[in-house]
Amino acid sequence: MKKGVLLVNLGSPDSTATKDVKKYLGEFLMDERVIDIPYLVRALLVKGIILNTRPRKSAKAYRKIWWPEGSPLIVLSKRLHKKVQEKIELPVALAMRYGNPSLEFGLQQLVNQGVTNVMIVPLYPQFAMATTETILVLAQQLVEEKFPTLQLESLPAFYNKKEYIQNLAASIQEYKNSFQPDYILFSYHGVPERHIKKSDVTKSHCKIDGQCCITSSAAHEFCYRHQCYETTRQVAEALGLEEGTYSTSFQSRLGRDPWLQPYTDATIDELAQKGIKKLAVATPAFVSDCLETLEEIGMEAAHSFKENGGEDFLAIPCLNDREDWVATLSNWIKDFQNK
Incomplete structure (x- = not known):
């Protein structure tokens, strides 16, 4: 073989x-x-x-x-x-x-x-x-x-393998050292809420109620939402980030059905309006930079952040070929x- x-x-x-x-x-x-x-x-x-x-x-x-x-x-x-x-x-x-x-x-x-x-x-x-x-x-x-x-x-x-978390944390730390952001947003690609429930192998655990993703379950093996939040949690822990200086959001929605929230575009505008002047955005749903990271975040989100009162914006590159x-x-x- x-x-x-x-x-x-x-x-x-x-x-x-x-x-x-x-x-x-x-x-x-x-x-x-x-x-x-x-x-x-x-x-x-x-x-x-x-x-x-x-x-x-x-x-x-x-x-x-x-x-x-x-x-x-x-x-x-x-x-x-x-x-x-x-x-x-x-x-x-x-x-x-x-x-x-x-x-x-x-x-x-x-x-x-x-x-x-x-x-x-x-x-x-x-x-x-x-x-x-x-x-x-x-x-x-x-x-x-x-x-x-x-x-x-x-x-x-x-999403939770030690080596991957270390790589992701190291890549963010390098840009964090030079940029020194007030806040780090972890933005993941969005999916419809119904996808989360369809992937629930237990057929009952995933309620998207704020508790299911932090309550132990076999559903987590295939739960995109849980895995995104867990990636953020572990990277934030590795970086020693303080509560209130980072959060998770979801981008790129399509249609009128409910998608995972909070939405990245709304979150970025709100952060600027609340007085965050230097914002860094990481995109851990991707390992390679693409349209969603380079244009949607690096250009459109950066423009919106500054229009709403922000000053400096950094789209942290994906792992790519580090x-x-x-x-x-x-x-x-x-x-x-x-x-």
């Missing part, structure tokens, strides 16, 4: 052209684990409404953050992949859940190298239906349909190699 590893990130349009952004958004938003409503209703919403308006706006946003080498998320993921491969004897491939390189392409690369046992590594610290779960479901479908000899394993959510994060990821893969 030959082992191999597939690193999987979210994905990105092939370019900033509206047609490429539309194609990418279509694949992303038609995923039943992203917009979890009946297919015909989802198709009407996505193809009949969203894809007629949103691609132009999104393309404009992508143009603001696009690098000469291409999409920041893709470029950073490739850098991470290259550095990890240099430390690992096993074949390591890179894929995106949406767009290119596809999951099928990544698996085929490993099969071409004789791999029969693949560890899928979703590059998301916290588990969520719309991230980790959709990656694992598609990977299993591809194995059943096209790669029947492959065996799959996966790296569990690492050497300590590369070492951590490589060590996890070595554990798989040595099993």
